[in-house]
Amino acid sequence: MSLHTFNNFTNDLKTRSEKMPVLFIGHGSPMNGIQDNQFSQTWSQLGKVITRPAAVLVISAHWLTHGTHVTAMEHPRTIHDFGGFPQELFNVQYPAPGSPQLAEEVSQLITSAPVGLDEHEWGLDHGTWTVVRHMYPDADIPVLQLSIDYNKPPQYHYDLARQLSKLRQKGVLIIGSGNMIHNLRMVDWHRLNEPNYGYDWAVELNHIFKEKIGNRSHADLIAYNNLSSAAKLAIPTPDHYYPLLYTLGLQDTSDDVGFFNDKLVGGSLNMTGVKIG
Secondary structure (H helix, E strand, O other): OOHHHHHHHHHOOOOOOOOOOOOEEOOOHEEEEEEEOHHHHHHHHHHHHHHOOOEEEEOOOOOEEEEEEEEEEOOEOOOOOOOOOHHHHOOOOOOOOHHHHHHHHHHHOOOOEEEEEOOOOOEEOOOHHHHHHHHHHOOOOEEEEEEOOOOOOHHHHHHHHHHOOHHOOOOEEEEEEEOOOOEEEOHHHHHOOOOEEEHHHHHHHHHHHHHHHHHHHHHHHHHHHHHHHHHHHHOOOOOOOOHHOOOOOOOOOOOOOOEEEEOOOOEEEOOOEEEEE
């Protein structure tokens, strides 16, 4: 990519009078990508009420790497990174364009660690496309992913996200995609269709999460293992939790906070989403 091309792109991403919001989305089952349900309907509505972005950057729980990387291909592939689901789900393609130019800008904004430009390996995994295809069904907005360096502690991810704040002023919608409460081993599969069913500890922690997020108690959320004894049940591994820290790291003091899809599923999962700004 020439310097001329890069400068043209960054000039096109003009500073806007209003900065874009930041989202955390509880993406849940891959089937939400093709189902018309309360969760997907809310994602679709978000796509309508949020100002049309110049691009979307997603931090998905399903791209865990050594080091930090950003997708930098012109045409990211649709990744079906799951098994045991109907063929209809595997047939889905989400042909949104990528943006090597924006990937380059992301790599320059992050100064705390080198950022690899992934031109071939990854694409859009189900933490991204199952959500974004409901928000932007025409697939005509560039979509990129930023990986999660799984060797790093929570504070690293929060601090890294703060370096991306300028993108909000340039029309980039940044989304963390995971689940705050995500314990698949404890799911009660017989009660999956029961509305808003959660174990007592999941109900407790979902409330704590919302209270801490609403109060901007970010230090407590970074040290999530100290929130309550329920945290060890809710977050047996941090892969689905870390995307929340990216969303929180992008919050400004003037941003308001709202919640959506505030439901528990199968006892040990929550779909709670957060809109900042």
